[in-house]
Amino acid sequence: MFKIAVIPGDGIGTEVTSQAVRILKKSSQILNEKFEFVELKAGGIAIDSFGKPLPDETLSAALSCDIVLLGAVGGPKWDNLPYESKPEQALLGLRKSLELYANIRPAVMFDALVESSALKQDIVKGIDIVVVRELTGGIYFGKPATITKEDGIRRGVNTMTYTELEIERIAHTAFRLAKSRNKHVTSVDKANILHTSMLWREVVSGIAKVNYPDVRLDHMYVDNASMQLIRNPKQFDVILTENMFGDILSDEASMLTGSIGMLPSASIGTKHALYEPVHGSAPDIAGKGLANPVASILSAAMLLEYSLKQEELARKIFRAVEIVLNEGYRTADIVSKGTTTLTTEQMGQRIEAAI
Ligand code: IPM
Ligand code: MG
Numbered sequence: 001m002f003k004i005a006v007i008p009g010d011g012i013g014t015e016v017t018s019q020a021v022r023i024l025k026k027s028s029q030i031l032n033e034k035f036e037f038v039e040l041k042a043g044g045i046a047i048d049s050f051g052k053p054l055p056d057e058t059l060s061a062a063l064s065c066d067i068v069l070l071g072a073v074g075g076p077k078w079d080n081l082p083y084e085s086k087p088e089q090a091l092l093g094l095r096k097s098l099e100l101y102a103n104i105r106p107a108v109m110f111d112a113l114v115e116s117s118a119l120k121q122d123i124v125k126g127i128d129i130v131v132v133r134e135l136t137g138g139i140y141f142g143k144p145a146t147i148t149k150e151d152g153i154r155r156g157v158n159t160m161t162y163t164e165l166e167i168e169r170i171a172h173t174a175f176r177l178a179k180s181r182n183k184h185v186t187s188v189d190k191a192n193i194l195h196t197s198m199l200w201r202e203v204v205s206g207i208a209k210v211n212y213p214d215v216r217l218d219h220m221y222v223d224n225a226s227m228q229l230i231r232n233p234k235q236f237d238v239i240l241t242e243n244m245f246g247d248i249l250s251d252e253a254s255m256l257t258g259s260i261g262m263l264p265s266a267s268i269g270t271k272h273a274l275y276e277p278v279h280g281s282a283p284d285i286a287g288k289g290l291a292n293p294v295a296s297i298l299s300a301a302m303l304l305e306y307s308l309k310q311e312e313l314a315r316k317i318f319r320a321v322e323i324v325l326n327e328g329y330r331t332a333d334i335v336s337k338g339t340t341t342l343t344t345e346q347m348g349q350r351i352e353a354a355i
Pocket of ligand 1: 091
């Protein structure tokens with residue numbers, strides 16, 4: 001039996017997660033395996049009921065589950081709370097406590113959606129990129145992180161720090177992934193300026209040379225990488241990068257494919273794993289059945305692939321999404337001329353049927 005912690009969170013998080021759970025229930029039938037779902041609160045909803053974004057109950061239950069499926073957290077209602085009390089802290093707390101150091105964010109272009117991209121079709125058709133983002137280090141977690149006041153002048157400080165061990169383990173994740181794909185890693189840094197990046201480049205090069213001679217490694221500065229992603233995205237296979245650069249580049253990569261509503265992610269550590277859509281809680285469309293459940297459903301597919309080693313079923317779910325799109329069904333974020341608009345739930349049902 002597999003125990004899965006389900007944290008729907010806020011906004012459209014609840015709507016899309018229930019469609020992902022639908023697909024996981026279907027998967028449990030197909031695999032003839034029992035899945036136990038443990039629903040937990042985190043984010044704004046947890047602030048409202050427990051007074052903090054990541055209650056101890058939620059954290060300890062998530063720690064005991066190994067696998068977490070998350071929707072999204074946050075919303076305008078909680079935006080003005082102090083830093084430690086914001087919904088986003090639930091996410092950072094889970095990443096740190098579960099030691100989810102490897103964030104895997106695929107950006108795949110579905111043929112049926114080439115028109116939804118803001119870029120020309122010949123540039124985006126066939127995009128298949130994975131961003132491998134370091135998730136528990138760098139400027140997100142470095143100390144000091146504070147606002148001080150000296151002589152009446154306020155000063156904000158954050159610290160970017162990486163040890164070679166942190167760089168090594170994420171590099172291994174990226175190279176292993178590249179070996180199963182097109183054997184090409186682009187390591188993105190700012191080694192012309194930042195010391196963390198100089199170390200990053202040195203360590204990544206060393207690992208490539210010793211352990212992965214069959215994988216091609218390129219280095220690219222982050223400013224250039226953000227430009228190359230628009231100019232010629234198909235030059236990329238696996239993009240390996242640190243926490244904040246990965247945050248920014250994965251949003252950029254997602255938009256190449258037309259909608260951030262399509263993109264799943266996996267955050268993996270040695271013991272635990274968390275799966276969530278790349279998109280946020282989208283409070284403006286919450287509760288209206290407008291949200292695209294595909295990112296959450298594909299996150300469930302990643303859960304099956306990475307945590308349960310059910311690659312074939314994961315591929316089947318991906319294929320089911322493709323079929324439904326090819327049949328002309330869309331959610332509001334990806335409608336185009338001549339397509340049929342479905343609600344969040346209808347989209348989930350269609351995908352389940354296609355599986
Ligand atoms: C993401 C989000 C988070 C991040 C926020 C919500 C803390 O943007 O998962 O990319 O910055 O990591
Ligand atoms: Mg982000």
